[in-house]
Amino acid sequence: MHIEILTDVFQPWQWLEQYESARRDVMAGQFGATSVFIGTMRDFNEGDDVSVMHLEHYPGMTEKYLQKIAEEAEERWDIQDSVILHRVGDVRPADAIVLVAVWSAHRADAFDASRYLMEELKSRAPFWKKESLLEGDERWVEKNTPDPGAERLIGTNK
Amino acid sequence: MTIAIKFFASLRETVGQAENSLNSSSIMTVDDAWREATNSMDMPANMLIAVNMEYVERGARVKDGDEVAFFPPVTGG
Numbered sequence: 001m002h003i004e005i006l007t008d009v010f011q012p013w014q015w016l017e018q019y020e021s022a023r024r025d026v027m028a029g030q031f032g033a034t035s036v037f038i039g040t041m042r043d044f045n046e047g048d049d050v051s052v053m054h055l056e057h058y059p060g061m062t063e064k065y066l067q068k069i070a071e072e073a074e075e076r077w078d079i080q081d082s083v084i085l086h087r088v089g090d091v092r093p094a095d096a097i098v099l100v101a102v103w104s105a106h107r108a109d110a111f112d113a114s115r116y117l118m119e120e121l122k123s124r125a126p127f128w129k130k131e132s133l134l135e136g137d138e139r140w141v142e143k144n145t146p147d148p149g150a151e152r153l154i155g156t157n158k
Numbered sequence: 159m160t161i162a163i164k165f166f167a168s169l170r171e172t173v174g175q176a177e178n179s180l181n182s183s184s185i186m187t188v189d190d191a192w193r194e195a196t197n198s199m200d201m202p203a204n205m206l207i208a209v210n211m212e213y214v215e216r217g218a219r220v221k222d223g224d225e226v227a228f229f230p231p232v233t234g235g
Contacts, residue, residue: 039235056167061211098235127234128167140168141233
């Protein structure tokens with residue numbers, strides 16, 4: 001399990017390649033499925049052009065909840081390893097915001113666990129986004145909308 | 159007793175402060191801490207509350223040395 005808050009731009013595919021390579025001795029042959037989710041910044045939201053997103057978090061509580069969520073996933077599904085990386089600070093269009101990866105023996109556990117991690121991260125981890133619009137205004141993103149397709153996976157913990 | 163208070167994101171801007179330290183023997187719950195820290199502002203309906211970095215409900219009790227955080231719905235990911 002690896003949880004990390006990043007203050008600078010990161011390259012998720014490079015990061016994953018290095019992570020897998022560093023863990024080859026313990027991981028190789030153990031997993032048959034890897035599910036990867038990458039959240040990337042758009043240059044538009046709610047009909048407006050967005051130039052920068054300022055990501056704020058609650059240091060300490062964020063790590064604690066990401067850890068908690070990852071532990072819940074490990075208890076519930078048969079997974080070999082999981083990773084959650086999340087940016088804070090100023091994020092620009094096309095920058096990666098979040099990387100969630102799950103390794104497991106079979107695809108169902110990898111798909112479900114990674115979807116669980118993303119949904120729970122979005123509803124429980126204390127991050128907030130403020131958008132700077134191209135025309136100059138700033139506004140807070142007010143809420144995350146739950147993914148209706150993930151309902152069967154979530155809502156059992158707090 | 160001393161209670162550390164934190165506000166985040168849009169709520170920090172609305173309240174006009176990021177953190178505060180309260181010294182008062184009359185604070186029993188997070189509602190009391192909110193009233194004391196904000197001069198009895200109305201609590202936003204969708205506000206989230208954490209005591210020592212764990213989510214709690216509004217009436218939750220607080221004790222000396224606790225850190226109480228108030229913040230809007232989270233929007234990470």
